[in-house]
Structures are given as structure tokens and as C-alpha cells.
Amino acid sequence: MEIKEFCIVVHGKEETQKIGEMLAHGLKPGDVITLEGDLGAGKTTFVSGVAKGLGIKENVLSPTFNIMKCYFEGKLTLYHIDAYRLEDQMIDIGLDEAIEGDGATFIEWPKFIAPLIPQDHLSISFHIESPDKRTLSFSYAGKKSYELWKKLKEKYYA
Numbered sequence: 001m002e003i004k005e006f007c008i009v010v011h012g013k014e015e016t017q018k019i020g021e022m023l024a025h026g027l028k029p030g031d032v033i034t035l036e037g038d039l040g041a042g043k044t045t046f047v048s049g050v051a052k053g054l055g056i057k058e059n060v061l062s063p064t065f066n067i068m069k070c071y072f073e074g075k076l077t078l079y080h081i082d083a084y085r086l087e088d089q090m091i092d093i094g095l096d097e098a099i100e101g102d103g104a105t106f107i108e109w110p111k112f113i114a115p116l117i118p119q120d121h122l123s124i125s126f127h128i129e130s131p132d133k134r135t136l137s138f139s140y141a142g143k144k145s146y147e148l149w150k151k152l153k154e155k156y157y158a
């Protein structure tokens with residue numbers, strides 16, 4: 001049986017950002033990545049690492065009060081969504097436009113917009129082990145997300 005998941009244990013936010021940077025190198029337009037885990041688990045920290053990897057200089061902050069933030073200055077557009085405040089209200093946040101666009105879409109709290117998320121997405125789960133330690137689990141669900149997953153795994157173990 002093919003293993004669809006692999007885990008990385010990190011210590012401190014810089015390590016989480018480094019993994020985000022690694023993932024950034026394999027991103028393609030239309031990629032969708034969901035980020036699950038408790039408050040403070042490190043989802044936004046991870047996306048800030050992705051931004052750095054894409055060459056985005058602007059600081060990535062939690063988009064909680066905007067729902068979606070877009071960063072256009074990198075080698076790929078970065079769409080960062082935090083669905084926490086939507087809490088199941090199915091309002092149109094422009095997700096389709098982001099996904100069909102020229103960038104990669106990162107979604108925190110995907111459970112609140114589950115019906116809107118394409119089947120083929122990379123799922124990252126953040127688990128808090130201790131104040132500084134996190135376990136990040138990566139799994140894919142389709143051809144596109146498999147490519148991204150495989151590239152990250154190869155880069156991490158290289």
C-alpha cells in the first residue's frame with residue numbers, strides 16, 4: 001500500500017518557516033494547501049516561510065480580519081485565507097478566482113469552508129507537542145497534490 005502521509009518534527013518557529021520555504025520551491029499555479037491545527041499551532045508561521053521562499057518581502061500576518069490576503073511580488077502569487085471567522089457562513093470569498101488564478105492558495109481553518117475546497121489539495125496538519133515543538137503531517141489527495149508532496153519529501157530528505 002502506498003503511504004500517503006509523512007511527518008516532520010520541528011523545534012521552534014524558524015524550523016517551521018524553513019519547511020514552508022522548502023515547500024515553496026515545488027509550488028505551481030493552482031496548488032491548494034490546507035492548514036489544520038489548533039490556535040497557535042504554527043499555520044501562519046508556516047505560510048510566512050512559504051512567502052519567503054517565493055521571494056515575497058512583505059511580512060505575512062494572520063489574515064483573520066481580512067479573510068483573504070494576496071501577495072503579488074513573488075515568483076508565484078500567494079493567496080492566504082483564514083476561514084476562522086467565517087464559521088460555516090458560505091459567503092463568497094473569491095476562492096474560485098484564487099484557485100483558478102496564477103498562484104498558490106493556502107487555507108487556514110479549512111473545515112469552515114469544506115465544501116469549497118477542491119478534492120485535489122495538499123493537507124498539512126499541525127500538532128502542538130510542547131511550547132516549541134510541533135509535528136507537521138503532510139498528506140495528498142490527487143495528482144497535483146501528490147507532485148507537490150513528493151517534491152517536498154525529496155527536498156526534505158535530500
Ligand SMILES: Nc1ncnc2c1ncn2[C@@H]1O[C@H](COP(=O)(O)OP(=O)(O)OP(=O)(O)O)[C@@H](O)[C@H]1O
Binds near residue numbers: 016
Ligand atoms: N515550532 C514552532 N512552529 C511554529 N510556531 C511556533 C513554534 N514554536 C513556537 N511557536 C510559536 O507559536 C505561535 C504560532 O502562531 P501562528 O500564528 O503561526 O499560529 P496559527 O496556527 O496560525 O494560529 P491561528 O489559528 O490563531 O491563526 C507563534 O507565537 C510562534 O512563535
Ligand SMILES: [Mg+2]
Binds near residue numbers: 062082108
Ligand atoms: Mg493563523
